[in-house]
Amino acid sequence: MLLRVFEWMGSLPVSVALGQSVWMFAVIQAFHLVALGIFAGAVLVVDLRLLGRGLIEQPVARLARDAQPWLIAAFLALVATGLPQLFQNALREYYSVFFWTKIALMAIALMFTFTVRRRVTLDDARVGRFWSKIVGLVSIALWLGVAVNARLIGLFT
Amino acid sequence: MPFLRGWFEWVEAFPSSIAFRESQYVYPATLTTHVVGMCLFVGLIVMMDLRLVGVANRSTPVTQVQKRLFPWQMAGMALSAITGLVLVYGQPMRFYGNVFFWIKMTMMALAGLNAWVFHRGTYHSVMRWDAAAQMPAGAKLAGAASVVLWTGIVVSGRLIAYNWFQ
Numbered sequence: 001m002l003l004r005v006f007e008w009m010g011s012l013p014v015s016v017a018l019g020q021s022v023w024m025f026a027v028i029q030a031f032h033l034v035a036l037g038i039f040a041g042a043v044l045v046v047d048l049r050l051l052g053r054g055l056i057e058q059p060v061a062r063l064a065r066d067a068q069p070w071l072i073a074a075f076l077a078l079v080a081t082g083l084p085q086l087f088q089n090a091l092r093e094y095y096s097v098f099f100w101t102k103i104a105l106m107a108i109a110l111m112f113t114f115t116v117r118r119r120v121t122l123d124d125a126r127v128g129r130f131w132s133k134i135v136g137l138v139s140i141a142l143w144l145g146v147a148v149n150a151r152l153i154g155l156f157t
Numbered sequence: 158m159p160f161l162r163g164w165f166e167w168v169e170a171f172p173s174s175i176a177f178r179e180s181q182y183v184y185p186a187t188l189t190t191h192v193v194g195m196c197l198f199v200g201l202i203v204m205m206d207l208r209l210v211g212v213a214n215r216s217t218p219v220t221q222v223q224k225r226l227f228p229w230q231m232a233g234m235a236l237s238a239i240t241g242l243v244l245v246y247g248q249p250m251r252f253y254g255n256v257f258f259w260i261k262m263t264m265m266a267l268a269g270l271n272a273w274v275f276h277r278g279t280y281h282s283v284m285r286w287d288a289a290a291q292m293p294a295g296a297k298l299a300g301a302a303s304v305v306l307w308t309g310i311v312v313s314g315r316l317i318a319y320n321w322f323q
Contacts, residue, residue, distance in 0.1 A: 022321065030315040033192070034308050041200030045214065048229065055217055055225045062216045070204075070213055144193065151192050155185040 010090030018088040025088060032081035039074035042067045043143055046121060050136030064121035092157055102149035109142035165249040177247030191240040198233030199307050201226045209300030211292040218288040256322045261313040268306040275299035
């Protein structure tokens, strides 16, 4: 069932066109990495603060509010540059264990970011330092897992 | 860079360089760590640059951003630099013949120069605009130049994988 969907994605004219262009795929891939860098920065500014490191003079809530638009914009840029890669390589991704690990971790990371982490960063006075640190660590670990598995998709095919 | 060719060829013949090329897992592990280091380094450099431009982390004074993110940026730089050197060490001639590698190295030198000029110049008066809503032109320019350069470095770094011009 899912295989059919991936076969269909790979057979779309836009996927075929991407595959035929010499440089288009590479440039999309390169800007996916740029978006990753910005995303990592927006995540880390807040997560380091949750760990009691980085911008310690500022309250978590203020840092999180400042970082939020960059976090969302960078994530949208990651999706916009990620989807064409998925469509062009649909079958390769379907058969890659790293791709599915990435997707699973990303789903968990997104849910975590917009529920638990969001509540903790809205008002860090409500949770103790211990739980703040745990939330920061879990966030870093989840997104690190997403990035590492993503890089491995292309290296083991 | 023809004068460097001999050095690259010399390194390529090292037994440890050959071992790296022929290993199955060391290369992917090193490359993946390089990307993780890039996230830490470029991510936090760009957060600082965007503060200088005046579009991100605006609640935090510039001096705090500079001082508090610095050790993490350096940790990220160390991680990317070490893994980057290992990658070149393992396949010197692949990088030597790749135009994107040299573009990346040139832009890295320019990014370093940009940071140096900023700290030597505009940054001296930081106390006057530390928490200001409007950044001075010198700070905006340095921040914007850094974002452009690091974007170029990441893009050309990724494009090294493609040898279109060989």
